[in-house]
């Protein structure tokens with residue numbers, strides 16, 4: 001019997017293809033379109049067509065060259081082919097596969113080779129993540145590409161899904177330039193599920209970061225997750241999950257000006273890259289971050305400290321610092337000149353002790369900065385002693401001379417031969433913010 005439409009007929013591709021290679025979102029495989037279509041039936045292709053057109057944020061197939069969503073089209077003579085959902089997006093991305101562009105056989109071969117390599121890299125990365133998760137008994141048994149279904153939000157297939165202390169954790173291997181909208185959509189999806197999504201790369205980009213690396217890095221508090229064989233083996237040896245994490249931590253550098261002789265502090269971003277136990281990360285499913293520190297908060301702190309050093313060195317007006325303090329503690333009323341200057345001197349003294357250099361001054365040594373608080377800012381002397389103690393910045397064996405005597409006097413309840421002057425109460429909250437535990 002001859003059917004008008006037979007869904008079991010093998011599908012065929014058109015002679016000329018528009019997008020010759022596509023990436024399947026569910027498992028990250030890079031697929032060569034012509035041989036793949038021939039493995040499908042007419043019924044399978046026709047079932048897939050509306051899915052590709054309807055999917056908004058998380059397209060099931062994307063173009064291998066430009067990463068934009070593709071849809072299936074059918075030629076009048078019956079052959080199927082993939083085309084960009086939005087032609088203009090592919091043009092903007094300078095996609096290799098465009099109607100008016102004819103790739104040479106050599107170029108096609110090169111793309112095919114890249115595709116096979118990427119598919120292999122994706123499989124390898126997933127396996128490394130699985131091994132790392134499996135090494136740590138605090139994770140539940142990792143499941144690979146199992147469908148994650150919800151009633152109203154459709155379904156996804158996370159590369160590796162597990163949970164940590166009751167929190168569902170999903171890892172996605174990232175070896176290619178996934179369309180940024182896909183990243184955003186998946187992040188939103190897992191957030192709505194109360195799960196945390198962590199993107200994992202298989203190598204640190206060299207000098208040229210792609211958009212996706214930069215997006216992922218900035219969205220995750222300047223932390224980028226990487227895995228390799230060494231990291232998987234270290235996890236298995238240690239019996240705990242270790243990820244190779246590249247990060248930039250806002251910090252301070254010491255600057256000595258030859259011109260005016262002052263030592264000040266300058267903010268900069270310090271590169272850190274080592275194996276980090278998963279257990280040491282702060283997981284925030286609402287913000288979708290897994291990090292050792294909050295990059296924005298750290299930046300705010302180092303900028304404030306740098307400003308204090310420049311105000312102390314009189315390179316910046318004290319009113320700039322006054323505004324900064326008011327913004328931090330959300331205070332409307334003005335802060336007196338004396339208090340602002342004393343605050344700057346206190347921060348410089350704490351930093352002088354931490355970095356062991358004469359911050360904010362032209363003094364030859366850091367102890368002079370500490371003594372300055374004792375002599376000129378009595379209402380902040382107690383704050384200095386207590387903060388140094390809390391941060392373990394003033395070990396008893398390092399104390400000498402006048403400073404040693406002054407600390408001992410303070411602990412005995414004496415200051416310049418009399419009682420200890422009342423301490424400035426308003427600084428406590430600011431100190432707790434600037435130097436958290």
Ligand SMILES: [Zn+2]
Pocket residue numbers: 019063064065066067068084090095096097
């Ligand atoms: Zn494309």
